[in-house]
Structures are given as C-alpha cells and as structure tokens.
Amino acid sequence: xxxxxxxxxxxxxxxxxxxxxxxxxxxxxxxxxxxxxxxxxxxxxxxxxxxxxxxxxxxxxxxxxxxxxxxxxxxxxxxxxxxxxxxxxxxxxxxxxxxxxxxxxxxxxxxxxxxxxxxxxxxxxxxxxxxxxxxxxxxxxxxxxxxxxxxxxxxxxxxxxxxxxxxxxxxxxxxxxxxxxxxxxxxxxxxxxxxxxxxxxxxxxxxxxxxxxxxxxxxxxxxxxxxxxxxxxxxx
Numbered sequence: 001x002x003x004x005x006x007x008x009x010x011x012x013x014x015x016x017x018x019x020x021x022x023x024x025x026x027x028x029x030x031x032x033x034x035x036x037x038x039x040x041x042x043x044x045x046x047x048x049x050x051x052x053x054x055x056x057x058x059x060x061x062x063x064x065x066x067x068x069x070x071x072x073x074x075x076x077x078x079x080x081x082x083x084x085x086x087x088x089x090x091x092x093x094x095x096x097x098x099x100x101x102x103x104x105x106x107x108x109x110x111x112x113x114x115x116x117x118x119x120x121x122x123x124x125x126x127x128x129x130x131x132x133x134x135x136x137x138x139x140x141x142x143x144x145x146x147x148x149x150x151x152x153x154x155x156x157x158x159x160x161x162x163x164x165x166x167x168x169x170x171x172x173x174x175x176x177x178x179x180x181x182x183x184x185x186x187x188x189x190x191x192x193x194x195x196x197x198x199x200x201x202x203x204x205x206x207x208x209x210x211x212x213x214x215x216x217x218x219x220x221x222x223x224x225x226x227x228x229x230x231x232x233x234x235x236x
Contacts, residue, residue, distance in 0.1 A: 009218050011160070011172045011225055012122075016133055016233045025110075026138030028233070030130030033174055034120035039130040040113045041138035043147070047109050057105030059135065061092035061112040063127055069116045088124045089114075091197060095128045095157055095188045096135055098196045104152035110138055121161070121175040125186055128159035129226050136234055156191040158226035162219040164207060169214045171222045183207045187219035191227050 006012070012033030021027035026041035051058055063085055065074050077085060092114060112134055114127035135153075142148045163173045164183035178184060185200035200212070 008168055009171045009221055011222055012174065014226065014229055016130065016229060018133060018137060018233050018236070024134070024138070025141045026134040026136065028130050028133045028137070029117075030126050030133070032122055032126045032129075032172065034118060035122050035126050035174075036116070036118040037123060037126045037130050038115050038117060039127065039134040040115075041131075041134040042111045042113070043138055043142060044109045044111065045107060047107070051109075055106055056102035057108040057110070058102065059093060059096045059100050059105075059110045059112070061089045061096065061114060061127075061131060063089040063092060063114045063116075063124070065116045065119060065123070069119045088127070091124060091188070091199075092127050092131050095159065095196050096131060098188075099132075099154050099157045099190060100135070100139075101152045101154055104150050105139070105142070105148055108142070108147065110135060119175070121173050121178045125159035125161050125172075125188075128157070128188055129230065132157050133230055133233060136230075156227045156230055157188065157196060158223050158230060159186060159188040160219050160222040160226060161186050162215045162222070164211055164215065169211070169218050171218050183211065183215065185215050185219070187216070187223065189220065189223045191224075193220065 015031040017029045020029045021040050024040035025043045029038050067073050112131040114131055116123045139152055143151050161173045162185050163170050163181035165177050165181045182204055183202055187198055188196040
C-alpha cells in the first residue's frame with residue numbers, strides 16, 4: 001500500500017471548486033492531494049495578428065509556479081519563454097484546443113492562466129484538468145451572453161500522471177513518488193478514450209511495451225474518474 005493507504009491505481013483526493021474568481025469568465029481551484037492550482041479563463045476579442053482574417057478563434061494557456069509553491073522559494077520568471085514553463089503551457093494549450101471547435105469561437109481568444117499555489121507533483125496534469133473546467137465555464141457564459149451561438153466544446157479532456165515505482169505501476173504520483181520513479185509519464189486523454197498527448201520517460205533502464213500498456217490502462221482509469229468529477233462540478 002502507498003502512503004495514507006492509497007491503492008496503486010487510486011487517485012489522490014481530488015477537489016475542484018468552480019467560480020473562485022469573481023472577474024474571470026470561467027475559473028476553478030483544483031486540489032490534487034497537496035497540489036493546488038487556480039485556473040482562470042479570460043475572453044478577449046483581440047486576436048493574435050496571424051489570426052486576424054482567419055475563420056476561427058483561439059485557445060491558449062499560461063502556466064506559472066508562484067514563488068512559495070514549493071519547499072524553497074521559486075523566483076518569479078522574468079520571461080514567458082523559460083524552458084519548463086513554456087513546455088507546460090504549450091501542453092495545456094494543445095490539450096484544450098484538441099476538444100474545442102475553434103470556428104465556433106471565431107473572433108475571440110480564450111486565455112487560460114494556470115497558477116500553481118502549492119506543488120506536490122502533477123502540477124501540469126492538474127492544470128490541464130482544471131483548465132478544462134475553467135474553459136467550459138467560460139464558453140457557457142459566452143453562449144449565455146450571446147457572444148457565440150453554440151457551445152464549442154466537443155468532448156471532455158483530462159490529464160493524469162502514471163509511473164513505474166519500485167516495480168509497481170502507480171497512478172497520480174506525488175512529488176516523492178515522482179522523484180523515485182523508474183518511469184515517469186503523463187497522459188492527456190478525452191472522454192471517448194482518444195489520446196491527445198503522452199509524455200513518457202525512462203529515468204534509468206528503458207522500459208518495454210508491456211510496462212507501457214500497464215501505464216496506459218492505469219491512466220485511462222484515472223482519466224475517466226477525473227472526467228466524472230469535472231462533469232459533476234460543471235453541472236452543479
């Protein structure tokens with residue numbers, strides 16, 4: 001058994017609280033164990049120059065670790081192009097655009113800000129899962145206010161980490177588990193089971209297809225549980 005009697009294929013305690021920001025078109029606070037991320041969605045009619053004459057809108061994301069979200073203070077980044085940050089915010093943006101009909105938000109850009117309040121592993125996957133909730137709420141508000149005619153979300157999407165630790169496949173790794181994992185992976189998948197993105201790394205010895213399939217199966221279980229929670233929160 002894992003710490004606090006968590007099973008190998010069991011998510012950490014997950015909580016999503018919606019509408020935590022009074023000004024954003026959509027927002028939520030997602031808690032995955034000790035990891036906490038606030039996600040806010042902002043709707044803007046000013047599109048990037050390269051989209052001015054396009055027949056579609058855009059969804060993008062920014063990600064940031066707040067200074068004391070970790071054991072020691074993290075310096076504020078002076079640029080949005082820092083390596084890890086840039087990689088994660090691109091992942092979040094790709095994950096969201098995969099399930100949005102961009103033509104239905106023509107003329108608008110929706111920016112999702114994911115700010116990590118507290119980090120204990122899985123900040124990028126928590127950000128994707130929470131960002132979708134904030135995005136969905138923002139799109140619903142756009143429909144209600146008449147900015148767009150139809151809801152642009154095609155299906156739900158969520159993300160979860162999965163790793164191979166001490167010979168076992170574990171779901172939703174915390175920091176200690178992630179630090180000692182022989183294989184570390186992140187899965188982004190849709191409600192229908194389609195894969196948006198997989199990030200997988202062998203920290204030492206290469207891993208075989210059997211191990212990968214176990215990781216995938218375990219992640220699929222976690223994704224479906226996360227999507228059920230997303231639905232419950234959005235419909236509440």
